[in-house]
Amino acid sequence: MRRLLFLLMIGHVAIAQVPLSVMSYNIRYDNPDDGIHSWANREMHVGDLLDYYHTDIIGLQEALSNQYDGLKEILISYNSYGLGREDGDVDGEFCPIFWNRSRFDLEGKGTLWLNESGKIGKKGWDAATTRIASWVKLYDLDREKMVVVINTHFDHKGEEARIESAKKINELIESRSWKEVILMGDLNCSPYSEPIEELETNLQRANDLSAYVPYGKTFTYSGFEVENPPGEEIDHVFVSDGFSVIKMRNIGDSRDGAYPSDHLPVHVHLTW
Numbered sequence: 001m002r003r004l005l006f007l008l009m010i011g012h013v014a015i016a017q018v019p020l021s022v023m024s025y026n027i028r029y030d031n032p033d034d035g036i037h038s039w040a041n042r043e044m045h046v047g048d049l050l051d052y053y054h055t056d057i058i059g060l061q062e063a064l065s066n067q068y069d070g071l072k073e074i075l076i077s078y079n080s081y082g083l084g085r086e087d088g089d090v091d092g093e094f095c096p097i098f099w100n101r102s103r104f105d106l107e108g109k110g111t112l113w114l115n116e117s118g119k120i121g122k123k124g125w126d127a128a129t130t131r132i133a134s135w136v137k138l139y140d141l142d143r144e145k146m147v148v149v150i151n152t153h154f155d156h157k158g159e160e161a162r163i164e165s166a167k168k169i170n171e172l173i174e175s176r177s178w179k180e181v182i183l184m185g186d187l188n189c190s191p192y193s194e195p196i197e198e199l200e201t202n203l204q205r206a207n208d209l210s211a212y213v214p215y216g217k218t219f220t221y222s223g224f225e226v227e228n229p230p231g232e233e234i235d236h237v238f239v240s241d242g243f244s245v246i247k248m249r250n251i252g253d254s255r256d257g258a259y260p261s262d263h264l265p266v267h268v269h270l271t272w
Contacts, residue, residue, distance in 0.1 A: 018142045019246065020270045021055040024184035024237050026153070026263035029062040029093055037224040037258065039067060045260040047074035049253060053267060057138075058098040059151030059184040061263075065090040077101060081109045085132040088120040095134045095151045095185065107146065108137035112172055114152070114165040127161035133169055133185075137178075143272065148178045152185035154195065162189055166198035173202050180272065183238040186220075186263065191233060203238035206268045209245040216249035220264045226254045235266050243272045 027046050030039035050058060051074060058078070063071070068082055075098055082096025083089060088111065099106075114131040115124030123130050133152035140147055150169060155161040166187075173181055183203055189195050191205065207214050220235035222228055239245065248268040252259070 018271065020057070020140075020272060021053075021268070022057045022059070022149075022182055022184065022237060022270065023050075023053060023055040023265050023267050024059045024061075024151070024186075024235055025050070025265040026061040026186040026235060026261060027063055027067065028261045028263065030064050030067055034224075037262075042260055043067070043070055045255055047071060049251070049260055049265065050075060053251070053265075054100075055267065056100045056103055057149055057182070059149065060094070060096050060098070061151070061153040061186045063094045063096055064092075065094070068094050068096050071098075079104075079106065081106070081136050082134055083111045083132070085113070085130045086121050092121075092130060093153070095132055095153055097134060097136050097149055097151050099136065099138055099149070103141055104138040105141065106136060107139050110135055112168060114154075114161070114168055116164075124158075125161040125164050126158035127155035128157040129155060131155050131161065131165060133165070133172070135172070145180065145272070147180045147182060147272075148173075148176075150181065150183045150185075152183070152187070154185070154187045154189065156188045162187065162193075162195040163198060166195040170198065170202050179240060180242045181238075181240040182243070182270075184236070184266070186235045188234050191236070196236070199238055203240055206237040206239060206245045206248050206266075206270075209239070209243075210248050211245065212247040214248050214250070217252045217264055218250070220250050220266060221262065222259055222264055223262050224258050226252075226257050226259065235263055237266050237268045239270065243270045245270055
């Protein structure tokens with residue numbers, strides 16, 4: 001009996017310590033005007049980075065349909081979900097979510113249009129463009145628990161739109177009574193801004209929870225060139241109360257003096 005109790009205790013500790021790694025990454029949309037930094041010259045660099053770190057869950061921002069399709073061919077051990085923000089199909093930027101198919105089963109999915117009415121393809125408030133938040137509900141086969149992952153990209157100009165978008169995401173979480181939540185994305189705002197404070201009514205920013213001092217770059221927006229002056233920290237990962245953050249890093253990997261994108265990936269290691 002004593003041996004059985006010991007084995008059960010060890011098993012409980014092992015389950016509690018199963019790590020979970022996530023990454024949020026704005027890959028920059030396929031813009032031919034980017035010249036030497038155009039997508040054709042960056043795709044393999046982005047793909048190599050994603051493949052190397054092989055996180056359990058990846059959220060991308062600014063992916064057009066051709067970029068999304070190309071990365072699906074590279075990330076062959078993942079399943080994914082995403083919709084174009086302009087038509088709910090293939091038009092416009094996606095906020096796709098990738099997950100390791102050997103660890104997770106998909107239990108639900110959806111996309112929230114960040115505007116007053118929630119209508120597909122509509123801009124909200126003072127936003128310059130249409131904005132969305134895509135989500136998936138995943139069953140973690142290792143932990144035997146559900147987790148909801150939300151991936152979003154807030155407007156780059158509309159201050160009101162960013163605040164209201166944060167409120168919309170909070171409403172989504174609360175209306176569905178989601179408990180275990182990971183939110184990631186390019187929020188186009190600094191860590192101590194009003195949209196961040198709004199989101200923190202339900203979630204906490206990973207940087208503020210990390211057991212280790214956050215490592216790597218102190219910024220996430222950089223432009224393509226490594227020699228550029230440091231930019232702002234506008235890409236974030238949030239978690240609900242059920243998670244502990246082990247460590248995190250803004251990844252500054254580069255080749256030939258250039259980053260794979262004009263944003264840096266945010267890489268977070270969790271337990272839950």
